[in-house]
Amino acid sequence: MQVLVADDDPISAMILEGVLTNLGYSVVVANDGEDAWEKLRQCDCRIVVSDWEMPRMDGLELCRKIRSRDVGSYVYVILLTSRTGSHNLVEGLRAGADDFVTKPFDSAELRVRMFVGERIVSMESRDLVIFTLAKLAESRDPETGSHLERVREYVRVLGERLSTHERYGSEIDPDFIRMMYLTSPLHDIGKVGIPDDVLLKPGRLTKDEMNCMKLHTVIGGKTLDAALRAHPSASYLKVARDIAWTHHERYDGTGYPNGLAGEDIPLCGRIMAVADVYDALTTKRVYKDAMPHHEAKEILLAGCGTQFDPAVIDAFEQGEMEFIRIKEMMEDQGESTEPEPNAVDSPNVLTN
The missing domain is CATH 1.10.3210.10 (Hypothetical protein af1432)
Incomplete structure (x- = not known):
């Protein structure tokens, strides 16, 4: 499965890419929200791991743009953030985030969050396949x-x-x-x-x-x-x-x-x-x-x-x-x- 990583910090992006690659994912790296949005339109990434704070387009705006799409499959969005207040989490959820990982991130926690995201994406794909088969018969x-x-x-x-x-x-x-x-x-x-x-x-x-x-x-x-x-x-x-x-x-x-x-x-x-x-x-x-x-x-x-x-x-x-x-x-x-x-x-x- 392809995963898009969006982070303006090159060291953080490199670490994320390494961890996710070791977990078996194919990783596409973007250096900010704008770059992530352009690459998302070109690749079949079903999970996005994005930093919250980035120049040009931050993680919240990227979430909003992803949710505004009227084509394509569902994209599961995980926000990386050092903001742990409940009002921050509510703000992220309203923007369209599915999950959060606290920075600095723990590899074991990220692995679990990715597993959950992959399962949800797989369920959505399964539902689509089933209904497509039914429409074929119909x-x-x-x-x-x-x-x-x-x-x-x-x-x-x-x-x-x-x-x-x-x-x-x-x-x-x-x-x-x-x-x-x-x-x-x-x-x-x-x-x-x-x-x-x-x-x-x-x-x-x-x-x-x-x-x-x-x-x-x-x-x-x-x-x-x-x-x-x-x-x-x-x-x-x-x-x-x-x-x-x-x-x-x-x-x-x-x-x-x-x-x-x-x-x-x-x-x-x-x-x-x-x-x-x-x-x-x-x-x-x-x-x-x-x-x-x-x-x-x-x-x-x-x-x-x-x-x-x-x-x-x-x-x-x-x-x-x-x-x-x-x-x-x-x-x-x-x-x-x-x-x-x-x-x-x-x-x-x-x-x-």
Whole structure:
């Protein structure tokens, strides 16, 4: 990983460069804030270690300019300073600093601060990769619009409401909710393996075509399971796999691909099922109008105990005002209103 060091003191900069190089980083050195800003625009440095007090542009102004960028990946900023007052730290945080190292710095402390910064940057990169993969799958079905963004918000609401449920309170914590929010966009990743003539067919699918479409759960589940076996410590991949494989299972055991029932269906799959169906019902397609919230709610309630986990439906009812707000804020724009041939009355919205 490339690291940018900004320090107008050549001796301090040399020591920093040596320590960071020994830690395995590729170091770019700048002699003040202006120089750092120019070099940051030319290199792919994800962590900046900057002195607070420098000529031309100090560390605070460099932080502000970095945070004002509207392109590129997140840059983690560590300020080096001899200022230890709480008001100084607040000033640095407001400018956009992520962490501080006191001068003269201790090599062991700097190593820990760098580890934290690298971990945060890696998490941001992971999130971006996951969402990019999901958008890639979504791009094969141009009608899905803002589906991924809405569904992850619905999942978050359901998770938060379920966290207070007597059955699931011990299972759902902030990490579980974050994992679901992060990985829910991968629920249909298996659609990359479905032929276009089936995936993009505007009208009713034949029995054989429907069986083919159902394979997207298996394709997605097996793909993510292979990734999990290669990286067994990546807990988010387990959640992603379970969501992709089980979000079309039904609570009564009549779903697919494995006919799982009740709590044999992973909780993340049961949550995803409600979020996915709600969005399908309330979103306009070329073959159907968007269903108003109250009608979608009636369908979800009718499926309580058969298609859906009753506890998840309870969570939906508790959070329905948030569902409405999310839907209104993230309404798809510019969707086609002209039905394609054979698109009218297609049932695929609930069964794909």
